[in-house]
Amino acid sequence: MNRQISRIAIVALLLLAALIAATTYWQTWAPGGLAAKQDNAIQRVAQFRIDRGKIYASDGKTVLAQNFKKKSAGQTFYYRTYPTHGLASQVVGYSTIGRSRAGIEREENSYLTAGNANVGTIIQKLTDSLKGVTIRGNNLVLNLHVNAQKIAETALRGKCGAAVVLNPKTGQVYVMASTPSYDPNKIESPNGYASILKSPNACPGSSSALYNRATQGLYAPGSTFKTITAATALDSKIYTPKSTFFDPGYCTEYGKQVKNALDQNGPESFGNVDLVQAFIHSINAVFCELGIKLGPKRILDEAKKFGFYSKPPIELPPSEVSPSGLFDYKKHTFFDTPNIVDPGRLAFGQERMLVTPLQMALVAAGIANGGTIMTPHLVDRVTSAGGSTVVKIHPQVWKHATSQQTAAAINLMMQGVVQSGTGTAAQIPGVKVAGKTGTAETNEHNVYTAWFIFFAPADNPTVAGAIAVEHQLNGFGGAIAAPIAKQLMQALLPQASKP
């Protein structure tokens, strides 16, 4: 019998050895994936026992998110508090037990809980846990400028809209505002979440305050899209800035007249103009004709080079960032099939083209930076609990959108818009400002989305951005959005004379 006993002994020991192998899998290989699961209640609680890192604004002093300690059931938990009560609320997001996480709090959770794989952090965490002290997360220093962010939120207060300002050379995001905003401290207070959802909204039927309009808000770009069309025209080599067109005051498509937009300045019909003048005065008829001549495929391809149809890689959860592009309202998806697109209306930013303010800010940044779009970064650096820098974010190229020549030509056209076209409200004495207005039609009669995209100083740009204000009754981009852009540029440019 001994031979059989030896054999079943081996089987028994192999079964137990398999348990060790499986435990190894679940404890070394699987934890990363499991920790990311939304229903991982253990992680959700365990993470509140970590002294979560703070989130600072760009000055390194203003605290956007920090912790307070609370003992319950014999354990110490670290809960979040937001001292600025909602400054950049959708960007910072929240971290709560009941509602999980949003914004940077969600996307950068691993840094904030010291779960990132940097050698220094791992050693720090290991020594903390061996010493039996609380594990401390890493801090984040954002690129957000407190002052400019406050100006943007004040200017947008009472409206629904968004402002994005970034450095076109580095991609550092100085301002990302979305209104209405909310106080993240209220998320977990009794009825707080419900009250945020139900809070009075300046624009009925529009999304709640939790929604980051800068990255998720989808609006028709209107005439701001003419930058893409103009870039397509120049890149096609068929047109130059000097190419001439005749503006009859309307454009004929499918046998019907498409009237010029309301916000072009000047006469109903300009007659003979070149591309620069058509851009400066935002003449729809010319762009409509351009669209027909170029065809929708060329325009869509150019748009893709500027980042349309992909989510800009920014430090926010992918679910809180939307791509831009032609949108099928029935299927609720983006599409890029050129043969079912009205080219004339596409060329001046209507059709079913929907964009996020972030995407339009990146278009402005791309023109400003000689045709190259840098990856937008909300985070400047990650620092350890002790203060040393763990990770420094370096500028990175996101898209090579267009050539330097094309970018330079459009730069001049955009300067013209501010000097003598539709965007004069953005003029700043002593600073060359470039911009493009947009007044996008919506489904409601006479209700527009007011746009302004801009950068400055035009010959050496350090700020670029986009402002979008939705639900404006007879409100035009040049009148509503351009003044906000002016305020932000004044706040961010040292050479601008302060008001």
Next chain:
Amino acid sequence: MGARALNLSYRNRELFYLAVVGVLTGLGFASVYIARQSEVSWGSLSYALFFFALYLIAHLVTRWTVPNADPYLLPMAGLLTAVGVTEIYRLGNADAFRQGLWIVIGVGLFALALWGLRRDYRVLEQYKYLFGIGAIALLFLPRFPGLGTSVNGARLWVHVGSFRFQPGEFSKIFLIVFLAAYLREKREALARARLKDVGPLLVIFGGCMLVLVSSNDLGSGLLYFGIFLAMLYVATARLSFVFAGIALFLAGGFVAYEKIAHVHERVSIWLTPWTTNKVYCPSTGGLALRQDCESYQLVKSLYSIANGGFGGTGLGKGTFTTTDGHPLIPYVNSDFIYSALAQELGLVGAAALLLVFMLFVARGMKIALQADDGFSKLLAAGLTFGFALQTFIIVGGVLRIIPLTGITLPFVSYGGSSVVANFVLLAGLLLVSNRANTHQ
């Protein structure tokens, strides 16, 4: 280690290792105390002292009754119960106290078994049918109205006053005694596959299986089947029986999967614990993600294990409750004690724990090899294989190697009948070992 180098006798070696276990237990309780300072008093260390005293008594009994028995099994059992009780204590003081009481009863029964059978345990062989019928009767006990209680949809418990126990744990040992005796007697005849000798075997084994399957106790069903096949193989050396048995089991399992909702549920939890779309949820009758419904326990237990990582959170520092103290994993101190231990001790501790189980099994099998009569060999091999398979079924279920079925982790899980039955199992192994070593 040290004890062997010092050329100590078996019993002195046992004492030495028990002392080591005593120190470990003290350290374990101390670390739980330190981690949860606000709640635990210094009195908790009396647990460790009490524990050591208890095992000292068990040791004195072995000195007197089985002087030549294996010296490692008792300290290992001591270590496993200590680990179990420490973790149970950390999860809730009241249960730890009750578990301590059960360990006292277990040690009592252990002493009683050693004392009663110290001259020759082989008298048991004469009562084989009593054991066989006893095995079925014990399994049947919870079915009697007024006696049985249903817990989580399985009627496995017997209530006598405020006392609750699971007779199935003892039935397993009875069945092993019956199989050892019966197979020893009929092994040649069985190897030739003579049908008339198979009769009683099939009646008793089949009876057990029928009761188990009809009471939804799938884990025990699998355990009994495995023990049966292993012992049949040891007795007859016919691998074909094993393969036929496995084929039969797979076929039966497939039919059960198709026809029995309870089995189907267990298998689908095992195969796809996480769903991206909502599926039917039997407990609410509505639709839900499976991880929020049927596989809730398994998934939470996996999160617990994963949270331990390589080094663990440390004893007393794991996460088992929400911030307001509600438990996150149901049955964490019985069916899921392994996921609690794996979280707090990490891979290092969990692997060490499993190595103790492996050592226990290796010593048990060594006893089976050393025994010089068929009944003793079969008894020791059956008890040891049952011990190993039970560990595999529960821990393998928790680790998603096999579908999860609720049975206890020997010596570690919270559960009176399990602890007591395992002490009886330990007594059986020591008796066989003592006899084998005395005759050499």
